Amino acid sequence: MKILYLHGLESKPGGPKVEYLEMLGHEVHNPKINYLDSDQFKILHNEIAIARFDLIIGSSMGGYFGYELGRHFDIPVLLLNPALHSRSIEPRVEKLHEDLAADPLVFLGVGANDDVINYEKTLEILDDEARCFFRPNYFKGNHGHQTPLDFFQKIFDAVEIRLNKIKANV
Numbered sequence: 806m807k808i809l810y811l812h813g814l815e816s817k818p819g820g821p822k823v824e825y826l827e828m829l830g831h832e833v834h835n836p837k838i839n840y841l842d843s844d845q846f847k848i849l850h851n852e853i854a855i856a857r858f859d860l861i862i863g864s865s866m867g868g869y870f871g872y873e874l875g876r877h878f879d880i881p882v883l884l885l886n887p888a889l890h891s892r893s894i895e896p897r898v899e900k901l902h903e904d905l906a907a908d909p910l911v912f913l914g915v916g917a918n919d920d921v922i923n924y925e926k927t928l929e930i931l932d933d934e935a936r937c938f939f940r941p942n943y944f945k946g947n948h949g950h951q952t953p954l955d956f957f958q959k960i961f962d963a964v965e966i967r968l969n970k971i972k973a974n975v
Contacts, residue, residue: 806859806965809874810835811849811867814893821954822862826961834858840866840894846873853878860968862961863887864952865922866894875909883912883964885952886922889930908934912967914960916948942967 808831810823818835826833834856839845853861853874861882863871868887875882911931915924924945944963946956 806968807832807857808834809849809853809856809858809861809871811838811861811863811871813865813867814840814888816864816867822952822957825954825958826862829965838867838870840870846870849874850877853880860964865950866892872909872911875911879909881910881912881964881968883914883960885914885957885960886916886919886924886950887913887927888922890926891922910942910971912942912944912960912964914944914946914952914956916950916952917945918947919950921950 808826810818810826810833812818812820812835818837823833823835834852836849836852838849842848849870858880861871861875861880862885863869863882864885864887866888868882868884869889869892871882872884872887872889874880913927913931915922915927917924928943942964944956944960946953948956
């Protein structure tokens with residue numbers, strides 16, 4: 806798979822999750838993102854328009870961007886403690902198409918002990934907004950805001966199986 810991995814606000818590219826994806830043989834694009842740059846969303850949007858990804862993975866603020874980019878391009882998203890609410894900054898996310906594409910297939914991984922993003926509020930938002938969010942695509946661990954590697958591996962493996970089944974039925 807060709808994967809776009811979007812790190813969080815106070816994180817940086819690379820790390821064990823990206824290494825895990827690459828070890829599995831996936832092509833991972835993991836750009837350095839400055840969420841304070843008002844043009845960052847448009848820059849990522851233009852990259853996706855050219856590169857065409859199979860999956861977007863986003864953590865925290867990267868999850869917020871990932872969700873919005875997935876909506877623009879109808880690309881499945883794996884969101885890890887996404888900052889769909891309670892953001893410490895409000896980056897500029899613009900509607901760059903006349904009509905957004907159909908809501909993407911959303912997979913969600915949250916930490917029950919996250920003291921930054923309330924996972925219950927995230928569930929409410931996705932239940933209300935994301936037509937393609939199904940509770941079987943929801944994974945909850947006992948961690949905090951940072952997603953541990955073993956939890957990520959479990960989620961990603963399940964997501965990969967689900968996406969392969971969907972692809973086989975098309």
